[in-house]
Amino acid sequence: MANTQLYRGFRYPREIISHAVWLYFRFSLSFRDIEDLMASRGVIVTYETIRQWTLRFGQQYAAELRRRQQRRGDKWHLDEVVLTIKGKHHYLWRAVDQNGHALDVLVQSRRNRQAAKRFFRKLLKTLRYARQVLVTDKLKSYAAAKVQVMPGVEHRQHKGLNNRAELSHQPTRQREQQMRRYKSPRHAQRFLSAHGPINNIFQCQRNRLSAQQYRHVRTQAFLLWNEVTDITKNA
Structure with missing residues (x-):
């Protein structure tokens, strides 16, 4: 996303914010479920904060993914x-x-x-x-x-x-x-306009790929996600 202002004013680092947003749009989890998952990793954040993150960043992530997506079928x-x-x-x-x-x-x-x-x-x-x-x-x-x-x-x-x-x-x-x-x-x-683009990049059609091919495609999906959510700037 290449926007240094994107996360300004947020107490939590971008890795935590983007991971919580990814969990919400990628899986059928409630905000309270994600709160528990984050707590299991030592990150104490309320479900209401996670809700605010999804509202604040979900559309922005999805818009950037749409701009970067490969041409779809005709x-x-x-x-x-x-x-x-x-x-x-x-x-x-x-x-x-x-x-x-x-x-x-x-x-x-x-x-x-x-x-x-x-x-x-x-x-x-x-x-x-x-x-x-x-x-x-x-x-x-x-x-x-x-x-x-x-x-x-x-x-x-x-x-x-x-x-x-x-x-x-x-x-x-x-x-x-x-x-x-x-x-x-x-x-x-x-919700649905963000849900689609985020899930598209992780829709790897695993049944048509070998294990090695699937791992490669999945790795590329995570690399794209990290670029879009600006995580690579902290690397």
Whole structure:
């Protein structure tokens, strides 16, 4: 991140702050769980302080990871699921590539053509490269929005083809249960927009790699994380 001012005013060193933030976004842990894990290593910090760290640094880490990420695949799988927030239905729109890497998310109150257009435009703004194929379920809003926003892209609409996008919601559901639902649409958007990029770099597809290859990929992921969180400046 190359920002010497990033951690100014914080009592704890950047290694501790970034490690707590990593634990929160990487695993299904509560703030109290992380407080206990940190205490087991001799670091006494309250769960409320950890919560403040995730709010302060999660988005910044994720933004830097997005800037540094490798180009993702050109086949985009899109899907939307219902989020119940304070008794009201909202919709989490998510896009992943053919390798399962999260591309972007958007929490909206609607599931119509305008909502689909808004999500397409957000994707195009974030991912500035040509896409070849768009894969969705049979929701008519996708087709109507695609004609206006991405008319030249091949669109495949079939529920069976979109399993990758549907499976990508599972970690989100696990976190939603662990957090006892999201507190507001803004809370959901803030958490999920940081959760995706942070998890992308540690998504190493272990089942396709040898043990040696996996260790190498994982080492590279931690090196990138240390650069993004500015830890290397203390080395």
